[in-house]
Amino acid sequence: xxxxxxxxxxxxxxxxxxxxxxxxxxxxxxxxxxxxxxxxxxxxxxxxxxxxxxxxxxxxxxxxxxxxxxxxxxxxxxxxxxxxxxxxxxxxxxxxxxxxxxxxxxxxxxxxxxxxxxxxxxxxxxxxxxxxxxxxxxxxxxxxxxxxxxxxxxxxxxxxxxxxxxxxxxxxxxxxxxxxxxxxxxxxxxxxxxxxxxxxxxxxxxxxxxxxxxxxxxxxxxxxxxxxxxx
Amino acid sequence: xxxxxxxxxxxxxxxxxxxxxxxxxxxxxxxxxxxxxxxxxxxxxxxxxxxxxxxxxxxxxxxxxxxxxxxxxxxxxxxxxxxxxxxxxxxxxxxxxxxxxxxxxxxxxxxxxxxxxxxxxxxxxxxxxxxxxxxxxxxxxxxxxxxxxxxxxxxxxxxxxxxxxxxxxxxxxxxxxxxxxxxxxxxxxxxxxxxxxxxxxxxxxxxxxxxxxxxxxxxxxxxxxxxxxxx
Numbered sequence: 001x002x003x004x005x006x007x008x009x010x011x012x013x014x015x016x017x018x019x020x021x022x023x024x025x026x027x028x029x030x031x032x033x034x035x036x037x038x039x040x041x042x043x044x045x046x047x048x049x050x051x052x053x054x055x056x057x058x059x060x061x062x063x064x065x066x067x068x069x070x071x072x073x074x075x076x077x078x079x080x081x082x083x084x085x086x087x088x089x090x091x092x093x094x095x096x097x098x099x100x101x102x103x104x105x106x107x108x109x110x111x112x113x114x115x116x117x118x119x120x121x122x123x124x125x126x127x128x129x130x131x132x133x134x135x136x137x138x139x140x141x142x143x144x145x146x147x148x149x150x151x152x153x154x155x156x157x158x159x160x161x162x163x164x165x166x167x168x169x170x171x172x173x174x175x176x177x178x179x180x181x182x183x184x185x186x187x188x189x190x191x192x193x194x195x196x197x198x199x200x201x202x203x204x205x206x207x208x209x210x211x212x213x214x215x216x217x218x219x220x221x222x223x224x225x226x227x228x229x230x231x
Numbered sequence: 232x233x234x235x236x237x238x239x240x241x242x243x244x245x246x247x248x249x250x251x252x253x254x255x256x257x258x259x260x261x262x263x264x265x266x267x268x269x270x271x272x273x274x275x276x277x278x279x280x281x282x283x284x285x286x287x288x289x290x291x292x293x294x295x296x297x298x299x300x301x302x303x304x305x306x307x308x309x310x311x312x313x314x315x316x317x318x319x320x321x322x323x324x325x326x327x328x329x330x331x332x333x334x335x336x337x338x339x340x341x342x343x344x345x346x347x348x349x350x351x352x353x354x355x356x357x358x359x360x361x362x363x364x365x366x367x368x369x370x371x372x373x374x375x376x377x378x379x380x381x382x383x384x385x386x387x388x389x390x391x392x393x394x395x396x397x398x399x400x401x402x403x404x405x406x407x408x409x410x411x412x413x414x415x416x417x418x419x420x421x422x423x424x425x426x427x428x429x430x431x432x433x434x435x436x437x438x439x440x441x442x443x444x445x446x447x448x449x450x451x452x453x454x455x456x457x458x459x460x461x462x
Binding site for chain 1: 299301302303305308309310311342343344346347350351353354355357358377378380382383386387389390391393394395397399
């Protein structure tokens with residue numbers, strides 16, 4: 001657990017509305033007992049922007065002091081042709097169709113997205129005089145993104161530590177955890193997973209076969225409980 | 232000179248429309264002979280958004296293949312109360328009124344702006360299959376920003392180097408140069424400084440007294456030439 005302050009009173013939580021970040025939000029509020037939580041979400045042109053409705057619901061459920069959704073509407077143009085998550089011409093693949101050689105950087109990778117989102121979160125925190133940001137990176141079971149690793153986070157924090165007046169630290173308490181373990185934790189915390197969204201495809205019900213769905217389903221299966229979204 | 236490739240054919244240049252980045256653009260095109268330059272500018276709520284008109288002019292003058300202006304209109308809200316450059320309630324100070332204790336992080340500092348802008352530039356480059364980004368950080372004569380230093384850039388590049396498929400490197404060839412030396416170089420390259428904008432205040436003529444104007448004027452004075460904007 002890489003939480004700097006045992007008695008943290010204010011924090012920023014990056015909240016996508018998915019399983020990881022929703023669990024994290026409740027973890028920060030309830031387990032860490034942080035009294036003033038500012039949740040931050042992004043619209044970056046993701047096909048599954050439905051997750052933002054879930055983020056809003058979770059922020060209210062957790063009693064967040066603030067929930068800001070930043071519109072990065074330019075993102076799809078900036079990274080045109082860059083990702084299956086944002087480009088209508090690049091279909092989201094099924095998990096089983098992701099080729100072995102693509103596992104290191106799959107088509108659902110969005111160019112440099114996490115560095116951008118963490119940079120914005122640090123600015124958001126710094127402006128509010130908040131020193132701690134939480135984000136829900138977890139150990140990827142099936143494939144990895146270079147910008148979800150512990151080394152990536154360590155290097156981001158090395159940049160932010162140069163700030164002379166108000167350095168911000170980014171924490172990822174789940175970075176070594178598997179999704180099933182997060183789910184177990186979230187259920188202890190009373191997280192309502194009916195109000196989370198995971199599927200990368202833009203439909204109103206989860207496809208069940210994209211990489212994100214496949215990971216989520218495996219976690220529920222491992223715990224032997226039904227996914228409320230899969231019924 | 233920290234240019235990785237002696238025979239660079241494609242590059243991204245961060246172009247604010249100020250003296251530093253305009254000089255850099257022409258340096259990359261003419262001195263380095265990069266044939267395909269993609270210029271990138273940002274509107275982040277700066278009072279001196281007039282600089283973007285100058286960026287457009289310079290991109291055309293340099294024969295850039297593309298000039299994209301990204302609207303980060305949310306920025307002032309994200310960093311509310313954070314900077315004299317974006318907040319209407321915080322006046323831009325005169326250079327001589329910047330207190331000694333503020334020189335390390337003056338009121339014109341925008342929270343984490345440079346990390347955000349460089350992260351976006353890296354995404355922009357990566358999406359286009361371009362490996363090299365140039366930005367116009369220079370040795371600050373009068374005061375320093377933590378996010379303009381060589382160490383900051385080194386650490387940003389340490390993050391980006393983790394990208395397995397398409398790592399991007401950010402170069403700041405002027406980072407150890409004084410503004411007067413940049414100006415001397417720019418004049419050799421034929422840069423037209425009448426089409427650059429420096430003043431932090433939002434007026435139609437430079438105030439002459441804000442920190443940015445003070446630095447610019449000192450550079451022209453040192454070379455013993457008139458600033459075309461000051462006439």
